[in-house]
Each structure stands twice: as C-alpha cells, then as structure tokens.
Amino acid sequence: MRALDLTSLASAYAEGLTPTALVTEIHAAIRETGERPVWINLVPEKEALARAADLERRKAAGEALPLYGVPFAAKDNIDVAGVPTTAACPDFEFTPERSAAVIERLETAGAIVIGKTNLDQFATGLNGTRSPYGQPASVFDSRYVSGGSSSGSAVAVASGLVTFALGTDTAGSGRVPAMFNNLVGLKPSRGLISTRGVLPACRSLDCVSIFAGTVGDALKITEIASGYDAEDAYSRAAPKGSFAPGNWPEGFRFGVPEKPEFCGDDEAAELFDAAIARLERLGGIKVTFDYTPFRDAALLLYAGPWVAERLAAIKGFAETRPDSIHPVVREIVLGGARYSAVDAFEGQYRLAAFIQQVKPVWEEIDVMLLPTAPTIYTIADMLADPVRLNSNLGTYTNFVNLMDLSAIAVPGGFRTDGLPFGVTLVGHAFEDGKIAGFADRLHRALGTATLGGTGRPLPGKPLEAKGGGRIDVAVVGAHLKGLPLHRQLTDRDARFVRTAKTATGYSFYALAGTVPPKPGLVFDGSGAGGIEVEIWSVPVSEFGSFVAEIPAPLGIGTLALDDGTSVKGFVCEAHAVDGAENITKFGGWKAYLASR
Incomplete structure (x- = not known):
C-alpha cells in the first residue's frame, strides 16, 4: 500500500x-x-x-x-x-x-x-x-x-x-x-x-x-x-x-x-x-x-x-x-x-x-x-x-x-x-x-520515529504553536499558596514554577487597611532584600484579566531576583508605604503573618 x-x-x-x-x-x-x-x-x-x-x-x-x-x-x-x-x-x-x-x-x-x-x-x-x-x-x-x-x-x-x-x-x-x-x-x-x-x-x-x-x-x-x-x-x-x-x-x-x-x-x-x-x-x-x-x-x-x-x-x-x-x-x-x-x-x-x-x-x-x-x-x-x-x-x-x-x-x-x-x-x-x-x-525527537508498522519516516513538518504562551509572575502576598487570593491564579490555570528571592534593594511593608491584608514591595536601593516570592506561570490569555483585579496601590512591574534574572511581579506605589510597618526583616509575607 x-x-x-x-x-x-x-x-x-x-x-x-x-x-x-x-x-x-x-x-x-x-x-x-x-x-x-x-x-x-x-x-x-x-x-x-x-x-x-x-x-x-x-x-x-x-x-x-x-x-x-x-x-x-x-x-x-x-x-x-x-x-x-x-x-x-x-x-x-x-x-x-x-x-x-x-x-x-x-x-x-x-x-x-x-x-x-x-x-x-x-x-x-x-x-x-x-x-x-x-x-x-x-x-x-x-x-x-x-x-x-x-x-x-x-x-x-x-x-x-x-x-x-x-x-x-x-x-x-x-x-x-x-x-x-x-x-x-x-x-x-x-x-x-x-x-x-x-x-x-x-x-x-x-x-x-x-x-x-x-x-x-x-x-x-x-x-x-x-x-x-x-x-x-x-x-x-x-x-x-x-x-x-x-x-x-x-x-x-x-x-x-x-x-x-x-x-x-x-x-x-x-x-x-x-x-x-x-x-x-x-x-x-x-x-x-x-x-x-x-x-x-x-x-x-x-x-x-x-x-x-x-x-x-x-x-x-x-x-x-x-x-x-x-x-x-x-x-x-x-x-x-x-x-x-x-x-x-x-x-x-x-x-x-x-x-x-x-x-x-x-x-x-x-x-x-x-x-x-x-x-x-x-x-x-x-x-x-x-x-x-x-x-x-x-x-x-x-x-x-x-x-x-x-x-x-x-x-x-x-x-x-x-x-x-x-x-x-x-x-x-x-x-x-x-x-x-x-x-x-x-x-x-525520538530519531527512529516511523509510521506504525510500515517503516516509513514521519512526513511533514512539526506542529507550530498557535497563540497561547505563558507569562511568569512573582507573587509576594495574598496570592501565595494557601492565602485568600490564591484562587485568582488557580482559576486561571496558573501553574507553580518555583520559589525564589528578590535581589537586594527591595523593602517590604505591611499595608494598612487592606482587605484581605496585603504587603507592598518597593525598590528603594536600601541594600535590604531577599524577599521570598512564588513564581507562577499564567496563560497569556488570562494575564490581562488577572492584572485587572489588582487594586491600587499595587501593580505589576519587573522584579530583579537574586539569581540575576528578572520576572514580572507585584510592586507597590512608593507613596503607599509612608507610615506603613517595615517588615523586610521577616524575609517574606508568610513569615510575617506567622509572627503576629
């Protein structure tokens, strides 16, 4: 045949x-x-x-x-x-x-x-x-x-x-x-x-x-x-x-x-x-x-x-x-x-x-x-x-x-x-x-791939990706695993990638009057840093709606990590931390919550 x-x-x-x-x-x-x-x-x-x-x-x-x-x-x-x-x-x-x-x-x-x-x-x-x-x-x-x-x-x-x-x-x-x-x-x-x-x-x-x-x-x-x-x-x-x-x-x-x-x-x-x-x-x-x-x-x-x-x-x-x-x-x-x-x-x-x-x-x-x-x-x-x-x-x-x-x-x-x-x-x-x-x-990639029992090599070209793709996002507060806003990630088919820490130069604050409680991460070059984050992979098709749910004074910017890479992640407007409690010493939001 x-x-x-x-x-x-x-x-x-x-x-x-x-x-x-x-x-x-x-x-x-x-x-x-x-x-x-x-x-x-x-x-x-x-x-x-x-x-x-x-x-x-x-x-x-x-x-x-x-x-x-x-x-x-x-x-x-x-x-x-x-x-x-x-x-x-x-x-x-x-x-x-x-x-x-x-x-x-x-x-x-x-x-x-x-x-x-x-x-x-x-x-x-x-x-x-x-x-x-x-x-x-x-x-x-x-x-x-x-x-x-x-x-x-x-x-x-x-x-x-x-x-x-x-x-x-x-x-x-x-x-x-x-x-x-x-x-x-x-x-x-x-x-x-x-x-x-x-x-x-x-x-x-x-x-x-x-x-x-x-x-x-x-x-x-x-x-x-x-x-x-x-x-x-x-x-x-x-x-x-x-x-x-x-x-x-x-x-x-x-x-x-x-x-x-x-x-x-x-x-x-x-x-x-x-x-x-x-x-x-x-x-x-x-x-x-x-x-x-x-x-x-x-x-x-x-x-x-x-x-x-x-x-x-x-x-x-x-x-x-x-x-x-x-x-x-x-x-x-x-x-x-x-x-x-x-x-x-x-x-x-x-x-x-x-x-x-x-x-x-x-x-x-x-x-x-x-x-x-x-x-x-x-x-x-x-x-x-x-x-x-x-x-x-x-x-x-x-x-x-x-x-x-x-x-x-x-x-x-x-x-x-x-x-x-x-x-x-x-x-x-x-x-x-x-x-x-x-x-x-x-x-x-098998190298020896053939069609069934015919011995014929695979024809045609590899499938080409159409649209889609994912964006890695670092979360630092209420979106972490087990916390109140985590479902905003999982409901969008976000996938956990890894935990990481920010590079030096970031200060971390507990924002007053936020519901649920939220932190603010600000780059001020202070020499502090090492704030723990979770990196989640979000479908491109869901990224816009995810960002739209983030209330001021928070937003998405680019975070530098301690391994020399960078990733999209949560940042805070500088004015919002005036008078807020500096919690940088805890090294992360969950550690701060556990101390209260």
Whole structure:
C-alpha cells in the first residue's frame, strides 16, 4: 500500500490519484491479507466506490472537503448506517439506520469509512483477545497482544490500510493499542466528540479516540470530528483555543511518578528514562510526584461502582443472553449488579476526594509524562491470566477519564526484541491542542520515529504553536499558596514554577487597611532584600484579566531576583508605604503573618 498519512495522501491526490482508485487499492489489500481478525464487517466495496465517486463530483463542484478521500476505519461499537454493529458479540448484532454523530461529521468533511474493526467484546478489556472474531496481534510480532479494546482499529492504521481509525477510550483503549502498534493515540477531553450512536461502555466516561501515524494527523481529525451535539447529554463545546498546539517555553515542568512500575520489564523502564531525557533536552524540568492517589482513583473503574455502568449499557441482553457473552467479559459486566445506589454515591465521593488531593500536583507541573503501559504480554500469557495481566496494562490509563483529563499517547522507541514502547502526555480537560503540540516534538525527537508498522519516516513538518504562551509572575502576598487570593491564579490555570528571592534593594511593608491584608514591595536601593516570592506561570490569555483585579496601590512591574534574572511581579506605589510597618526583616509575607 501507498503511504496514507494526510500529507502523503494530499500529495498523491494532487498528482492525479482519485478516491475511487484508492478505495479499489485498499479493498484489494484487505482481500490479500484477509478480513479477520482486524475487520468484523467491511462497507461493501460497491458502496464505498459510490461514495468515492460522489466525493469526486463534490470536489469538482468546488465544495470544501478538508478530509477529501481520506480512508478510515471505525471500531465496531460505533454505528455506520447500513453496516451491522456487533460490539464483537454476534448474538447482539443489529443494523443501524443512522450513523453515529462522529461518522456523520467525518463523512461531511470528505472522509470514506472502509469498515468496522474488531474489539474486546463490549469494549471491555485492554488487550485485544476477548473477541469471537479472532485476536488481532501487534503488527511487530504476531505472538503479542495488539492492545484493546480498540484492537482492530489500531492494527488497521499500523498496517497502512487506512489513514486513521476511530476507537473508544474509557480506561485506556485509545492509548494502549497505540503503544503496542507504534501509533499516536489521541484521547480527547470528555464530550468533545459526540458519543451519540456509540454503544456505551461507561457512558459518563466514554470518549471516541483517534489512532493515526502522526500527532498532526490525529489533532486535525479530532478537531474536525468534534462539535457540540444537542442529542448527546454528555456533549461539551470546546473552549476557544482547545485545538491550538501549545507554545512550550524553556523550563516547562513535566511530572513523572516517583517510583514508576514496569512489572519487571527492565527495557520498558530504560525506554521511559530515555523519554524523560528527551524532554529534558527539549527544555523541560522533571518534577517527581506521588502516583498513589492517581492509582487509587484508577481502581474505582473496575473495583468500584463504575462497573455497574457497563451493565447498564447492555442490561437487558446481559440478563437474558449471558451465555452469548465472552466468559471474562460476562464476569466483569454481570459483576456490576452487586453495586447499590449508595455504592455509586460513595464512589463519587471517593473520586472527588482523590481529585482534590492531586490538585497540588497539577499546580507544580505543566504536563504529566507516563508510560502508556508498563509492559506488553504475549497472547498466550494473556489468555492464561486474563484479569490480572489486563489490569496491569491499565496501570497508567484508568484514572484519566475519571479525573476529566486529556491525554495523547506517542511512540517511545523499541525494545531490543523489536517490540514498541510508548509514553503518554496528560493534561487538563480541553488542553488537547496544547499537549499535542509538545507530543509532536517528543515524537519527532525520538530519531527512529516511523509510521506504525510500515517503516516509513514521519512526513511533514512539526506542529507550530498557535497563540497561547505563558507569562511568569512573582507573587509576594495574598496570592501565595494557601492565602485568600490564591484562587485568582488557580482559576486561571496558573501553574507553580518555583520559589525564589528578590535581589537586594527591595523593602517590604505591611499595608494598612487592606482587605484581605496585603504587603507592598518597593525598590528603594536600601541594600535590604531577599524577599521570598512564588513564581507562577499564567496563560497569556488570562494575564490581562488577572492584572485587572489588582487594586491600587499595587501593580505589576519587573522584579530583579537574586539569581540575576528578572520576572514580572507585584510592586507597590512608593507613596503607599509612608507610615506603613517595615517588615523586610521577616524575609517574606508568610513569615510575617506567622509572627503576629
């Protein structure tokens, strides 16, 4: 097959390739390799060719088609009109009259759906072995799992049969298969892509995900596929700038677990260390954090009441046709019946507590770097120990949707046995473009980056940052951590950078009559100084509104620091300190407050 990434495909179309010719090539390639186990049902070739011919007419008429003739696959829990949906359970099969919202949006943009792909039945699993339609394997070694539940989607892209594929991601199903097949797996913020027409796993958490060869392709497709849908109760409109690649300054801070777990896989540990080193060479500062609360939150997904949501999705079928369900899936799904409404609320309370507990972590980092999975298993080993090994694969993925975060998985190199490793960047909700911008830099810095299993090098140029950026601001008083005005920073997605001290020449005063109490920092060349400050990184888009909330006699100026650098920070008009208490000797506002 020819190269099918967006850059290469656009060039091929410019040189005379037609969508009808491409569809013919793809179907011929699938016939040669066989439909199973990657595909469950193909769109009939005649229908796909008719769709391609219609696109050629629309293009000739001048219609704008940003995904003109781009072939893609859809996981078989996503409805395509006229094509059976099975969710990898033959007895569950039905044929929808209407396509899912995401299919409609992609087809309107000119994309061509080739067929429906295999999956862990009812999207329950991270390994790809739980399907009666066969077990897709990693494109690099047929003895090893492909990852699930979006197994067929990942293999279809990694094999070079389609440009991109839709998966779904509840617990990591859009990320683990990406690692095992050397792909990019973009799990968007919850609600960005409508799930109307997608058979739920956990409806409140599910995301439609994108598998592609490059971050740029995945981000473009995600943006086109996204959009508020009034027919989806969980749909959310993307805030302005959600898809803009981030501008990462020198000295950005990335968080990594203090003691990452690799299930005894030393090569995976070495490759993760190499990814950390690449980020540091790209200007990042590593910040370690305690992964325990993230891990404990992740356990709620399968060892908590969210399992009941899996039962809710197929309750009638599961109760009347239990023997039609894969044994491992049946045990998990029917286990949801043991949870009560009280359990559900208690689970929500525990999750909220975990989210509150990890807020300080997010204040200290710009992005989180994790192994996508701790290791990879053979199909034989997975079948012998299906629950425990599958659980291991979710070590670094299960918490993300529970905590309403965005994530993108990218390749992270190869082990000596030729199997791929991968890492995931995790950010706040609606930071999809921001983390994608840096994920692309990380992917391209790999040096050995190729497209899936095709061996082709990454095409095109790195993503360019669009707008955005951040400004470092030094705060000295009521905006410090734990003090009354700190929320004016955190509500604007400000990130803690470091503590520092001013250079000499600054005097520090307790201003009278301020509510809440505030200090004033004045440069008077007195020879004093060394006033402690906290430096926070504020988004450029939020900087103006932050400054607008600062009352006179305070303002933002440029502070000199004791390390010879300078930063924007709080200063005070000189007249306001006449008669005020000089508190320079305390060396900082918190020390002064503690003395009172």
